[in-house]
Amino acid sequence: MDERAGRLLLRAYHAAGYAALPLVPAFLGWRTRRGKEDPLRRGERFGRPSLARPRGRLVWIHAASVGETNAVMPLVARIVDEGVGVLFTTVTLTGAKTAMGKLPKGAFHQYAPLDIGACIDRFLDNWRPDLALFVESELWPATMGRLVRAKIPQVLVNARLSERSFARWEKLGETARLLFGPVTLCLAQSEADGARYHRLGVEKVTVTGNLKFDVPPPFADPRTVAAFEPLLAGRDVWVAASTHEGEEEVIAAAHRVLRHRRRGLLTIIVPRHPGRGPEVAAALAARGFAVALRSRDEPIRPETDIYLADTLGELGLFYRLAPIAFLGGSLVPHGGQNPIEPVRLDTAILHGPHVHNFAEVYAALDRTGRAETVRNSEGLATVLDALFSDPTAMRRRATKAAEALAAFSGALDATMRALLPYLRPIAIASGLDAHRGGGG
Template sequence: MSLGAGAGRLLGVALGPLLPFWLRRRARIGKELPDRLAERQGWHAERPPGALLWLHAASVGETMSLLPLIGALLEQRPGLRLLVTTGTVTAATMLAQRLPPEASGRVTHRFAPLDVPRWLARFLDGWRPDGAIFVESELWPNLSTALARRGIPAVLVNARISPRSARLWRWAPGLIGQMLGRFRLVVAQSAEDAERLRALGAARVEHWGHLKAAAAPLPADPAELARLRGLIGARPVFLAASTHAGEEAAALEAHRILRNRFPDLLTLIAPRHPARAAEVAALAAPYGGVTRRSAGGQPDAGCDIHIADTLGEMGLFFRLAGVALLGATLVPKGGHNPIEPARLGCPLLIGPHTGHVQALAARLLESGGALPVRDAATLAEAVADVLSDTRRAQAMARAAASVAEDASHLPGKLASAILDIMPAEAGPAPETDGPREKDRS
């Protein structure tokens, strides 16, 4: 065990008694489900018979990128069962909404255990997965060690590591090299990510494309879409999608500027976290009539700014918009999935902060499928350019759609590679001689 891994184990052991208090605090503010806190300590395993793969995604974007892979895995191995863990309540909600009915009987969801050795041992000894798949940058020292001790093969998909993170990890080369070296396969988002991951110690690294680009089009209720289109009529529509603090202010200032040219403009703001809706509505109040979808408000003639504060409806709003700002790119959050609007023919505006989706954002910008913006003024200018030029909007939509289609093969290829690594005749493994839990700590 490296010095870094040893420090990680000591930290996990030391924090173990304190984390239940932290989890309860998160539950009080809606970031955990009170009746499922025990899952974060590895409890409530219900292992099904037969082969079981564990897939973990931290948040909404990573979870949504798993959906096409889930479909491909289940199609290629009919008897396979999947355990999907997430780190957030929102991701769990979205998984339940988007999981196809035919897959639901073969997929079980749990909240991920925290990186505490006892809790991980309890989780792994209870579920006994035949393999583990992690998304993007989920690197945890105690989990890595626990999987290696049990001989559970692990794969890292859609892997990314920023230049800054790569530089920081060089201060702990033993720890990062050990963690990355334990993955049987690492599939990077971009060629640059692949190069950095190899330099840090990953053994087998491939670059086959970006998994988020393979996601199916976001759904929308046809009747509700038609109803809203009837309410909006011919008004121009600007959407600020999945926004974070700071981006709503820029979108509202752009709205103010644009009203001089488009007096009937409707601006839709969909905050990434619906719990911020009241804050966003208060911020929007000086800019015109404001309604909130969660409160029954409508984007009708008396509404200038509509707060789209519901979950699972981004497919609806991308279809309504004439142009959309990609959230998490005007502030340093790294960017959300740009392929979602691209698949729906919605012209896209992208800010400078695209670290999480850099390869996809670069391709969209280079192909003409998106326009760059950096602040409220350039945002207003780009929105005006798209809304006033139908041909330009259509050309952007076609270019974006071509980028989105390029990765349609990836889930099947990735599923085949993962299943080749996993045991051919998998099933419940015998219990290990590792640590056993005699209490509920």
Template sequence: MIQWLYKSIMTIGFPIIELILLLRVKKNKEDFGRLNERRGISIVQRPEGELIWVHASSVGESMAALSLIERLVSSETERNVLVTTGTLTSAQLMMDKLPDRAFHQFTPIDRPAFVKRFFKHWKPDLLLIMESEFWPVQIHTAKKFGIPIIAVNARLSEKSFLRWRIATSLSSTIFEDLSLVISTNKEQGSRFSKLGARNVVVSGNLKRSAPKLDVDQSVTGVLSEQIGNRPVWLAASTHIGEDLPIMEVTNSLLDRFPNLLTIVAPRHPSRGKDIAELGSKIGLKVARRSCGEEIVPETQLYIADTLGEMGLFFHISDTVFVAGSLVPVGGHNPIEPAHFDCAIIFGNLMSKNQEIADEMLSESAAIKVHDNKELFNALAHLLSEPEASNRLAQNAKEYANNGYKVLESVSKSITAFTNV
């Protein structure tokens, strides 16, 4: 009944869906030139041979899928991979990073006509859903077309799990239709079993196998020359509510380390102007990368408000605070800086990467803080004790280097449905 109601709402809600899409275009959240992809229409022809569809929500999920996508295309010469996401940022990153024979499209809105049109055009042989992107019409249509559906790196927050349990008439049909659930840990696997999934295995978190981010060495040389021998710490992928505490920590640290450079890389580069204004307001000397401003000896706060350069900033930083973890966002992937010999700190709100966070803490590969006071203490300790900082960075790198084991496990689980 609920599924029928959901499909009916998505069908008769066509005018509202179109209005929302246009409003999102106006807010720069949709690409007008590719808006038809959201309606299941594509100007790209389906490639010959096997086609695996990988669906991810946004940047974090799609980045986690990269190592698997590379494995999928490298293991079979006649195989292609279609990657769908729903945000402009993830679309740009995927177009820059996808290997040959893998390509990006925007995911269709979960309206029956749009989804059916999408399936008829692409005719995928297998659908891989990253983490928790479960759309009722999408899954029902895949099942109707006889396409196996695998949930990869599957996880549900406590709130999402409880919501799905309440909507049992809808959730049971969705999770029973999954051919395989590859969960991140036993607790997550249990949640999917309780929701009706019949085939559940545990592999670990695929984000552990995320490849090392690209670095433009020519740009690295320029920034390194500007920085010189100054100590550098990076607040990576900050969200609203984190910038001010980070700047307050910076002000306090400057009293003890007057040569310190703080780099803030906002998760959404469009916030760069606001962050710079906030920094200037509290008395910091600020420079913005998007404006072409250089790092000079007087620069105390450098706003890295560009896209696709996070690897560069990991490379030039001694210590990295993984943001999105002092506000209820769920934290970002600490594996990314771990590849770069960085000492790693994160907050206590790491639900989206909890397995990785817990494992890194148990292996002395990261430091957890609960507030800006603890962040200050951790940074002051690492800046004062190079040996402790180096040891933390080395442990993090060793942890990251073992991530291939998770990829092997995931690939092995998929083997029954394709020739990985």
């Protein structure tokens, strides 16, 4: 595809967005009914603000959902410490809830505008950011083009691009280069990610590492931990974290096999999407399991087989209660969930074969024997039985996992060093605005 064809394709994309505008309210209404949009803040998706713009200069940081939000929060704090305000956007409700619970003073949340020119223009006209940072692989053609037109530098932070996504972009030929060429800077998670972005047209690429390695362990209220501990005393407990559809059946089958060998076994399942909780609980109960649902405050009883923790932001609690964690999204071809949080809490790690989202991390853990791959319910039950039978080996595996990941830290400092040439002028200008009484 040559440049002329590439420009025509981009124009067609923009035109399709405008043509779809009359249908967007119905689409957002459908998403609202499914619990995927905030009905009170739907205007933000059209670029209409629900907050007054603060005085001073702003950096716009966009992250899709919970994982990206957690990863970038320490960076948000560093940027605010430089004297720059942060407008933080997400797409999902769960991402918004996570952000609003963690954003430091000097940062605030809005939902991201739809990738339609009119919505983005309204958003940019109101907030007037001086710099835009996009986390991981949040790549939206209309948004990228509007930033170029507004002469707002755009930086890809903690950037990753899978082989599959790269192949899709590469097929677009010159269209991809027209989009990626104007990107100011790409701060990539790995050499492979950086090489893919460079091949798509980004000229300035720096490998800074994965910010998720520098995130502190997830929080858990010590009082809640203490309240749970007596309920679990004397029981073998493990957690299946961030599970996806199709995985709970495998986990439940492993529990069925294992409970005959290990009386009192308790399996904690934390679905990746908490809204699936009642549906999963009903399916497991129909198979004869005694299930307690956290969202309904159902207690853990001696006869409880499975505790379904269908709440948001509590993985820190369950990683502290269970010495073994199976990381979901890996028995199905989703790509695996982030293993760094449980590793930081000295939890032994199990996972399925589909871990391409964190391939380098899992490779380091597997290579050193700190984590183990399971492929089905029988394999999962066998490994769990072996670990429960040898608590010393289980603890040794958990502590060694933290050592295996030590070499990956330092991404936060590297990212800040790369961003400072862009942030310092904004901070200086913001200070001058405050001195003059302007910038509002």
